[in-house]
Amino acid sequence: MTDRQGPQNDSAASRRRFLRLLAAAAGLPAAIGTAALLTRPTPTTPTPIGPAASAAAGTPLRELESARLVSGFRGTAERADEPGFAILDGLGNVLQTFSTAYRLHGFARDPNDADRLFAICRRPGTELLEVSAGAGTIERQIRSGPGHHFYGHAVLSADGGHLFTTENDYATGGHGRVVVRDAQTLAPIDALDSGGIGPHELARFGAGLVVANGGIQTHPDLPRRKLNLDSMRPNLAILDRDGRVNDRFEPPDHQMSVRHLAVTEAGLIATAQQYEGAPDRYPDLIGLASAAGDYDTLTAPRRVRRLMNRYIASVAASAKPARLLATCPRGNAILAFDADGIQAAQIIGARAPNGVATLPGGSIAAVTTLSGDLLLIDAARARVVHRASTPYIWDNHLLWI
Amino acid sequence: MMRNVWMAAFCAATLISGCSDPGPPVTAAPPGAVLHSIGTNTAAPRIARTLEAAQSLHSKTSALCESPGVEQLESSRTAWRELYLSWSHQQAVMFGPGREQGLRRHLFSWPTHAMIINAVLEPGVAEDVALNRHVRGLPAVEFMLFGDQKMPVEAGMFEHAGRCAHLDDIMSEVVKRIGAHADVWTNGFGDGFVAKNSPDSEVSRLSMLLAEALNTVDDILWQRLGGPAGLYGGIVQTEDLDAWRSGETLAGLEASLVTINDIVSGAGPEQPGIANLLANRNSDAASDLVRSTRDAVAIAREIEGPLAGAILDRPGTVKDLYAAVQDVQNYLIVTSEQLELAVEFEKDGD
Numbered sequence: 001m002t003d004r005q006g007p008q009n010d011s012a013a014s015r016r017r018f019l020r021l022l023a024a025a026a027g028l029p030a031a032i033g034t035a036a037l038l039t040r041p042t043p044t045t046p047t048p049i050g051p052a053a054s055a056a057a058g059t060p061l062r063e064l065e066s067a068r069l070v071s072g073f074r075g076t077a078e079r080a081d082e083p084g085f086a087i088l089d090g091l092g093n094v095l096q097t098f099s100t101a102y103r104l105h106g107f108a109r110d111p112n113d114a115d116r117l118f119a120i121c122r123r124p125g126t127e128l129l130e131v132s133a134g135a136g137t138i139e140r141q142i143r144s145g146p147g148h149h150f151y152g153h154a155v156l157s158a159d160g161g162h163l164f165t166t167e168n169d170y171a172t173g174g175h176g177r178v179v180v181r182d183a184q185t186l187a188p189i190d191a192l193d194s195g196g197i198g199p200h201e202l203a204r205f206g207a208g209l210v211v212a213n214g215g216i217q218t219h220p221d222l223p224r225r226k227l228n229l230d231s232m233r234p235n236l237a238i239l240d241r242d243g244r245v246n247d248r249f250e251p252p253d254h255q256m257s258v259r260h261l262a263v264t265e266a267g268l269i270a271t272a273q274q275y276e277g278a279p280d281r282y283p284d285l286i287g288l289a290s291a292a293g294d295y296d297t298l299t300a301p302r303r304v305r306r307l308m309n310r311y312i313a314s315v316a317a318s319a320k321p322a323r324l325l326a327t328c329p330r331g332n333a334i335l336a337f338d339a340d341g342i343q344a345a346q347i348i349g350a351r352a353p354n355g356v357a358t359l360p361g362g363s364i365a366a367v368t369t370l371s372g373d374l375l376l377i378d379a380a381r382a383r384v385v386h387r388a389s390t391p392y393i394w395d396n397h398l399l400w401i
Numbered sequence: 402m403m404r405n406v407w408m409a410a411f412c413a414a415t416l417i418s419g420c421s422d423p424g425p426p427v428t429a430a431p432p433g434a435v436l437h438s439i440g441t442n443t444a445a446p447r448i449a450r451t452l453e454a455a456q457s458l459h460s461k462t463s464a465l466c467e468s469p470g471v472e473q474l475e476s477s478r479t480a481w482r483e484l485y486l487s488w489s490h491q492q493a494v495m496f497g498p499g500r501e502q503g504l505r506r507h508l509f510s511w512p513t514h515a516m517i518i519n520a521v522l523e524p525g526v527a528e529d530v531a532l533n534r535h536v537r538g539l540p541a542v543e544f545m546l547f548g549d550q551k552m553p554v555e556a557g558m559f560e561h562a563g564r565c566a567h568l569d570d571i572m573s574e575v576v577k578r579i580g581a582h583a584d585v586w587t588n589g590f591g592d593g594f595v596a597k598n599s600p601d602s603e604v605s606r607l608s609m610l611l612a613e614a615l616n617t618v619d620d621i622l623w624q625r626l627g628g629p630a631g632l633y634g635g636i637v638q639t640e641d642l643d644a645w646r647s648g649e650t651l652a653g654l655e656a657s658l659v660t661i662n663d664i665v666s667g668a669g670p671e672q673p674g675i676a677n678l679l680a681n682r683n684s685d686a687a688s689d690l691v692r693s694t695r696d697a698v699a700i701a702r703e704i705e706g707p708l709a710g711a712i713l714d715r716p717g718t719v720k721d722l723y724a725a726v727q728d729v730q731n732y733l734i735v736t737s738e739q740l741e742l743a744v745e746f747e748k749d750g751d
Contacts, residue, residue, distance in 0.1 A: 105751055122751055152751055200751075225741060259751075279689070279731035307633070309727060330730070332623050332633050349633030351623060396751060 061376065061386055064090030064359055068133065068401045070117060071355050071368050072104035073392040080393060085119055087133050087401075090359055090366065092374030092388025096136045102127060105152030106201065107399040110183065112160040114401050120165065122395075124149040124220040128165065130186065133401060142186050147171020148179070149220050153201045155209070156183055164209060166199035167191075174217045174227075178202065178209065178239065195237025195245040197228070201260045203269075206291060207241035210269050214257040216276070229276050234258045236271055236289055249295035251287060253277060258287065262324065264317040267291055268339055270324050272312035285312050286326060286342055298342040307331035307347060313354050313396045318379035319362030325379060327353040327367060327396075334367055334375075336382035346382030350375060355398030368394035424695070427666075427687040429680040430673035432603040439610060439675075440595035442668040443660065444494035445586065451491045452576075452583040454484035459572040462542070465556070466565035474556040478546050478647070484575075485539060485649050489656035493617040493664060496609035497590050499582040505620070508538040508575055511643045515552065518544050522564050537571050540643075547646040608744040611675065611737050614661050615744070618730045622723065625654055630712045630719050639709035650708040654722075655701040661729065662694040675736060682739050690732045697725040 067090030075082045084099040085107075103122045110116035115134035121127045126144040131137070144150050144167055151166040163181040168174060169191070176194030181187060194202075196213025203210050215234030217227040226232075234257045238247040251258060255277040262270045271287035282305040289295040300308070309330035316325050326335045329352040337345035352370035359366055359376075364385070367375045370393050376386035430438075458480040465473040488509055495504065514535040521536045522545075535541075545568055548554035559565055593599045594606055623633075624643070631637040642650045667674040680687035700722045704711050712719050737744045 226738065279735045280693070280728045306724060306727065310731060332627065347634030349628070349635040 061091065061364075063361070064364065064376070065093075066090070067359050068095075068114070069357060069359075069366055069374075069398055070107045070119075070131075070133070070401055071398045072107075072119070072122075072395040074103050074395050075393050076391040077372065077393070078391065083395075085131075086392060087136075088374060091376070091386060092366075092390065094390055094392070096133075097392075098131070098138060100129070103395060104129075105395065106154060106397050107401075108154040108156055108163065109399065109401045110156055110160050111158060117399075117401060118154050118156075118163060120150050120152050120154050123151050124168070124218060124223050125152075126150060126220075128154070128186075140186070145179070145188060148177070151198065151200050151214075155202055155204060158204055162189075164202060166194060166202055166211065168198070168218060168220075170219050174198075174219070176211075176213055178211060178243070180243070190243065192239060192243040193245060195239070195248050196233065196235045198232075198234070198257070199237075200258075203261060203263050205238060205263055205269065206267075208243070208246065209239040210261060210263065210289075211237045211239060212258045212261045212271060213237055214259050214274075215254070216257055226276065229255065232257070232276065234273075236261070236269065236287065236295065238291075247293065249287075249289055252297060253283060256283065256285070260312070260315055262315045262317045264322060264324070264339060265319050266322060266339070270315050270317060270326075270339070272315040272326055274312065275310040279310075282306050282308070282310060284308075284342075285310070286315070286324070286337075288339060298337075300342040300345060304335065304342065304345050304347070307333040307335070314356045314398070316356040316358050316365055318358045318365055321363070321380050323379045325356050325358075325365050325367075325377065327356050329354055329370060329396075334377060334382075336377070336379060348375075348377060348382055348384060350384070354394055354396045357398040357400045359400055366398060366400070368398050370394060424688070424691060426684055427676045427680040427691055428673075429684075430677035431681075432607060432678055433597055435673045435675060435678045436603065436606055436610075437595045438667055438672045439494075439664055440591060442672050443663045444496075444594070445591055447487070447491040447494055447660065448499075448583050448586050448591075451484070451487040452579050454480070454487040455572075455576045455579045458484045458542070459576050462546075462568050462572055465559050466568065469556045469559040471556050474546070474554070474559070481539070481543060481546055482647055482649050482652075485543075485644050485647065485653055486656050488539070489653035490660050492620070492657050493614050493660040494610075495582075496613040497585070497594065499585045499590070500613065502578065502582050502585075504578060504582055507534065507578055509540070509643075510534070510538060511540050511624075512641045513540040513544045513646070515544055515549070519552070521567055522561070531567060531570065536567075537574065539575065541571055542568065542575070543644060543646050549646050604741075604743055607675075607678070607740065608737075608742040610664065611733060611740075611742055612744040614664055614675075615730065615733050615737075617657055617661060618726060618733065621654060621657060621726055622730065625650070625657075626708075626719070626726065627723055630716070630723070632720065632723055637712055639712055642709055645707065645709050648707050651701065651704060651711075654708065655698065658694070658698045658701055658726070658729075662698050665694045666691050675740075679736055679739060686732075686735065686739060690736055693725070693728045693732045697722070697729050700725045 069088045072085040083103040085104050086097045087095045102125050104119045105122040106120050108118040117131040119129040126149050128142050130139045132139050148167045154165040156163050163183045165179050167177045167179050169177045176196050176199035178192040178194050179188050180190035194211045198214035198216045200212045200214045213235045215232035236249045236258050237245050240246040257274045258271050259274050260272040269289040273285040284297045284300050285308045286298045308328050311330045313327045313329050334348040334353045335345045353367045355368040357366050365377045372390045374388045375384050378385045461477040461480040465477045518536045518541050521531050629638050629641040644650050665674045665676050676687040676691045
C-alpha cells in the first residue's frame, strides 16, 4: 500500500538563487555572551523502582550516572511559560539549566566533542544555539536565513564537519530544505531539497541523510496554523551523499504526518507519525523503512492504536535487545516493541511521556514526561526501573550526549 | 442534510456502540454571543453553586461536631456529595486567573492516604503533618465522613476533639479557597469575560475556555478513569478513583462531561456554545463535536452502579466510555485548530 516514488529532480537554478540569498544576508552568527543565561542546578528526587533498580539487562544503573542527557523544557510547575533547557545525568539529576526566550525542540551533538551541542528552537522559530555542556555556557546564537525558519531538528555529519538543519523556505513558497552549515563557523554553505514540505527530524543514514517530511505547510506570519491539511503529502526522504533525494516513501494516508524517526543498528528507519485526519479515527502510526526500499506501516491492535491516540511524540531504537520505543503523550503510554511488528507491543503507563533516548549500553532508555519525571525503561522487559522527579515540564525531545 | 441522513442510516445499520444520530444542524453564532452565553449560563452559576455547597458542608460538619448523631452524620454526607458534584460541574469552567489558585491540587486531589489521615487524628501530631496536602481537602473529608470497609465511620467518632479540630481546619480552608476563586469571578473577571468591550480579546477568552475543557478531559482520561481502570498498561486500582468511598465517582464524571457538553452545545435553548461558533467555519465539524460530547454523556449515564464495580465486572463498558471521552478530546483539539485559537493541547510538543 505504500506509495513509493523515485528520485525528485532538483532545480539547480533555484538552488543557486537560494544559496546566493543565504550568502548575502545570513552573515556570521552573532555571539550573545556566555554565562548570563545559566541558572542554578535544581534538586531532583530520585526513586528507584523495585529490585530491578540495581541492574537491568546487564547495565548497572549506577553506571548511568556518568551519562549526560539534554532536553528542553517549556517551564516549571510553578512557572509554566519560562522555557529553557537542561543537562541531566543518566539518573535524572538536573546538572545545569539554561533559560531561553523561546521553546527549544531538538538537539544535536558534535561527534568529535560530546561537550559541544546545538539546540534548535521549535517551529516557527529562527534561533539555533551552540552550547558548551562542559563549560555550562551558551557560546553563540545564530538565526536562520531570511525567508527561512527552523523546524526544530539538526544533525551533524559523521566527521563533525557539517551541521544539517531542517528548515522552511517560506519565502519561496514553503519548500522543505536541509540547510548545510559549516559546523565551526555555522555559516550556511548549501541548501538541499528535503524532498517534501515541512521537513522535521532528520538523521544520518548510510552515507547520506534520512528526512521526515511532515507534509504540513506553515508560515511564520500564521504561527502554528496548518495551511494545507487537505492536500498535504508527507513522506520519508532518503538523501544520498551528494544531498540528492534518492528515494522517497509516502504513508498510505496523505494526512499521516511523518515527523520523527530513529535509525536502528540493523539499518531500518522507524518513523513516528501524527495523524491530521478525522478526529474519531485512530490509525496505525509507526512506519518502518529499509534501505532496500520497503516501507510498511506496522499494524497495531485497536487498544494500542487508541493509546497512540493519533500522536506519537518520539521514537528511539535500543540496541540490546534491538527494540523500538515510542512515546504517546496523549495516550499516557510508552510502547516497547520489536521491529518485526507492533502486535505484541508492551505498554508502559506514564503520564504524558515525551522525549526518549537510549543510553550507554543500549539496554536502557530514558523517557522524559510533561509531568516532570525522567523514567529509565528496561527495553527488554518494558519496565520502569528508575524514576526521578523534577519540577520541569519536559518538552519533546531528549538526547544522550 | 444529506450527510445527516447518511449518518443515521449508518448507525442504524451497524449498531456501533456510541454512534448516535447527529441531530439537527448546528446554527452559527458570533463569538461575543458564545462567550456571554457560556459565562452567564454555564460558568457563573456553577462557581456560585460550589461556594454555596462548600459553606453548607462546613455548616453541616460543624453541627455534626457540636452534636454527634446519625442524622447529623448523614446530613454531612449529603452535603459532601453536593459539594463534590458541584465541583465536578465546575471543573471545566476553572479558566482564567482562578485556575492559578490550584483548587484541584489543593482540595480535590485523590487518592486518599487513609493511614496518614488516621495518624493525623491521633493526639500529639505535629502541626506541619496536619498541613500536608495529603491529609487535607475533600478527599480527607470524604474519608472522615464515609470511611470504608476497613475503617467504618460512626457518628460517635465525632466526639473525638482531634477529629473535629482537623475537620474544621480542613473545611475552613476549603471554604476559604473556593471563596477566593469565586471572588475572582465576581470581582471583575466574570464581567470582563462576558463583556462586549472586554480588555481581553475574544480569541484570548475563547482560548482560556477551550484550554480548560481540554484539561478537564485529560484529567478524566488519566486520573479519573483510565489510570484506575488499568487502561495504560498498569493494574486496576479502583482505590485511586475520585470519590469512591462516597460512591460518587461516576456521578462526578458525568457532571464534568455535562459541563463540557454545555460548553460545546450551550446550557439550554437559545444559549449558544462553542459548536455554534465552529459552525461559522465548518458546520460538519460542529455537528461532530456536538455528537461526541453528547455520546460521552450518554455512555456515562448508561453505566450502572459504582464505577469501581463496572471497572471490575464490565470493563468493556468502561473502555467504551474512555473511547468516547477520547473522541471528545480529539474533537476539541481540532476545534481549537479550526477556530485558530491561541491554545495548544499541552501534550503536543511538535
